[in-house]
Amino acid sequence: MNVADTTDVGRLMAEIGRAAKAAARILAGASTDAKNTALRLAATAMRDGRAALLDANQRDVIAAEQAGVSKPMVNRLRLTEARVESTAKGLEDIAGLPDPVGRVMAEWTRPNGLQLSRVRTPLGVIGVIYESRPNVTADAGGLCLKAGNASILRGGSESLHSSLAIAGCLGSGLVAAGLPKTAIQLVPTTDRAAVGAMLAMHETIDVIVPRGGRSLVERIRAESRVPLFMHLEGLCHTYVDGSADPEMARKIVVNSKMRRPEICGATETLLVDRRLSNSLLPLLVQDLIEAGCEVRGDVTVQGLDAKVRAATEADWDTEYLDAIIAVRVVDGVTGALDHIAAHNSQHTEAIVAEDPAVQTAFINGLDGAIVMVNTSTQFADGAEFGMGAEIGISTGKLHARGPVGVEELTTFRTIVRGTGQCRP
Numbered sequence: 001m002n003v004a005d006t007t008d009v010g011r012l013m014a015e016i017g018r019a020a021k022a023a024a025r026i027l028a029g030a031s032t033d034a035k036n037t038a039l040r041l042a043a044t045a046m047r048d049g050r051a052a053l054l055d056a057n058q059r060d061v062i063a064a065e066q067a068g069v070s071k072p073m074v075n076r077l078r079l080t081e082a083r084v085e086s087t088a089k090g091l092e093d094i095a096g097l098p099d100p101v102g103r104v105m106a107e108w109t110r111p112n113g114l115q116l117s118r119v120r121t122p123l124g125v126i127g128v129i130y131e132s133r134p135n136v137t138a139d140a141g142g143l144c145l146k147a148g149n150a151s152i153l154r155g156g157s158e159s160l161h162s163s164l165a166i167a168g169c170l171g172s173g174l175v176a177a178g179l180p181k182t183a184i185q186l187v188p189t190t191d192r193a194a195v196g197a198m199l200a201m202h203e204t205i206d207v208i209v210p211r212g213g214r215s216l217v218e219r220i221r222a223e224s225r226v227p228l229f230m231h232l233e234g235l236c237h238t239y240v241d242g243s244a245d246p247e248m249a250r251k252i253v254v255n256s257k258m259r260r261p262e263i264c265g266a267t268e269t270l271l272v273d274r275r276l277s278n279s280l281l282p283l284l285v286q287d288l289i290e291a292g293c294e295v296r297g298d299v300t301v302q303g304l305d306a307k308v309r310a311a312t313e314a315d316w317d318t319e320y321l322d323a324i325i326a327v328r329v330v331d332g333v334t335g336a337l338d339h340i341a342a343h344n345s346q347h348t349e350a351i352v353a354e355d356p357a358v359q360t361a362f363i364n365g366l367d368g369a370i371v372m373v374n375t376s377t378q379f380a381d382g383a384e385f386g387m388g389a390e391i392g393i394s395t396g397k398l399h400a401r402g403p404v405g406v407e408e409l410t411t412f413r414t415i416v417r418g419t420g421q422c423r424p
Contacts, residue, residue, distance in 0.1 A: 009189060013197035016152055017204030019182035020125045024150040027183055028122050032099040034177050039095040039142055042173030043088040046138070049169060050084050056165040057134065064158045072262035072322045076132040077159055087135045087166070094142045100407045101148040115417040120410045122148030124206035127198050128391060129154045129220060131212035134162035140209070140391050141170045141184040147409035150183045152205065154198060156212070157190035164188065199224040209404065211392045214319075229394045229404055234264030235319050235345040236377045239336035239362065240284065241353035242275035248374060249352045253284050255376040256350065258291045262321045264393065265348055265380030269316060270327045271336045277329055288325060297327040316343045333358050337365040344368060347393055348380040369393055369402040 027035075046053065057079040064074050079087075105118040126149045128140040137153055144151035155163040167186035174181050187194050198205065202225045209229045210220040221228065238256050240249045256267035270288075272281045282304050288295055289307055296311040297304075308327075315326040316339070330336045333351075340349055350372035351362040363371050370380050370393070379385075380393060381403065391404045399408070 009191050009193040010197055012189065013187070013194055013201065016182075016185050016187065017125070017201050019180075020150040020152050020185060021204045023180040023183040024122065024124045024148075026180055027145070027148045027150055028101075028124075030148065030179060032101075034179055035099070035146055035148070036095040038145060038173040038177035038179050039091045040173070041176045042138075042142070042170045043091040043095075045169035045172045046084060046088040046091070046166070049165070050081065053084055053162070053165045053169075054079060054081070056161040059161045060134070060159050067158075069158065070322070073132055073158075076262050076321075077134065077162070079134060079162060083135065087138045090135075091138055091142045094146050094406065097146060097406050099146065100410045105412055112421050113419060114421055117415045117417075118412050119415055120407070121413050123409060123411055125150045125152065125204055126391075126409065127152045127154070127201070127205045127208040127226065129195055129198065129208060129210050129212070129216070130392075131156035131216060132159060134159040134166055136211065136391075137163040137166040137186060138170065141167070143391050143404075143406055143409060145170075145174075145179075145183060147406045149409055150185075152185050152187065152198065154187040154194055160188075160190055195220075196223065199226060202226050209392050229392065229399070229408075234266065234347040234380070234393070235269070235317065235343065236265060236267050236348045236350070236380070237269045237271055237336075237340050237344060238267045238350040238352065238372075238377060239271040239330070239333070239340075240273060240276065240280065241333060241336075241351060241355065241358050241362075242273040243355035243358055244273075244276075244280070244352040245354055246280050246283070249280060250283060250287050252350070252352055252374070252376050254287050254291050256378055257288065257293055257325050258323065259376070259378045261293075261323045263378070263381075264319075264321075265377050266321070267350070267377045268318065268320055268325065269339075269343070270325055271330045271339055272327065273333075274329050274331055274335075281329070285327065288327075292323055294324045295327055296324065298329060300329045301327045319345070333361050333365070337362065340366065340368075348372065348377045350375065350377045 061078050100120045103120045107117045109115050126144050130136045141151050163186055170184045171181045174183050205226050208226045210217045285304050296309045296315050302308045311326050346368045348370040349366050349368045352374055353359050359373050385403055394404050
């Protein structure tokens with residue numbers, strides 16, 4: 001189906017839903033070898049079609065720049081030779097993961113001889129709604145496939161050509177492996193009505209994963225009739241305690257913010273123990289400024305450098321996705337926890353501290369999907385956790401939390417085997 005086949009969005013989405021439901025029944029019984037073959041052949045197709053992928057992406061990048069899209073968002077959109085290779089390698093990594101489908105989670109026998117087992121099974125059809133980054137098309141489609149699920153992918157309008165090209169590679173891998181091409185479908189229209197249609201497709205979609213900015217996620221949460229794996233914004237904090245190793249803290253802070261400022265795992269607010277106001281804090285601010293980061297700080301931080309802008313209340317609640325950071329001095333770990341509780345998005349929080357008691361207080365005092373100790377928030381990524389690619393960071397508390405990888409895209413059922421038992 002091409003971009004022109006979108007005059008009737010409702011009919012289009014209904015057709016996609018029916019095809020996905022049929023494909024899901026086939027995938028539920030597909031062998032591990034077939035799924036892995038499809039993933040590896042899709043990776044090969046990406047490498048062989050690298051030039052076409054980059055050409056399609058260039059169309060998207062040029063259009064985004066002409067539309068005045070911010071530089072960080074364009075960077076999220078842009079594909080390079082290295083990113084294409086990384087995406088292809090990601091598909092191969094997913095193929096190398098253990099297949100969760102059919103895995104026995106627990107077994108027990110009742111006094112009457114009934115043998116029970118709890119076994120992992122696919123969710124069915126997963127809808128993924130996301131923005132900007134075209135590599136999500138490969139990550140999401142590949143992860144759903146490995147977990148035995150069909151997927152309906154609705155990428156951002158700014159990445160349509162890139163995502164269509166990647167989806168074509170996924171489709172060729174599926175066909176070559178003898179699996180239905182409709183196991184991974186990209187919605188081929190930029191019409192926003194397609195999102196509304198997906199949110200009402202409770203008869204054909206089993207769960208939706210929203211992945212994008214606050215406005216998108218809030219809309220989906222308000223309107224969806226389909227269960228959700230929430231992936232809210234990454235308003236991540238790093239707290240530097242008075243017990244921190246200074247050199248470790250300096251490296252972690254710069255990396256957490258500046259390695260890739262545009263990703264959801266980038267630190268947006270730095271909290272520093274008041275005990276460090278005259279020692280480590282000036283160095284941290286200097287390091288960030290020298291790295292090209294704009295610093296917005298409270299009164300204490302402003303007094304350290306004329307380049308520091310005054311932080312407003314809005315800054316403590318802003319996911320910049322850019323080389324900007326808000327910095328506040330707090331009264332120890334309790335002050336850090338109080339600030340985070342008031343402003344976090346339950347994504348990823350980090351502490352730099354040598355005192356084990358402080359580390360424990362920070363871990364136990366947080367309500368968040370991921371907690372980092374003495375390391376960069378930039379590691380908030382499924383591949384870095386050894387889970388392969390991830391479909392998003394779930395900030396909800398039911399079913400899945402943190403990186404949503406292959407295992408989290410399954411559910412379970414109970415199998416009961418008897419020898420003729422009847423209930424008295």
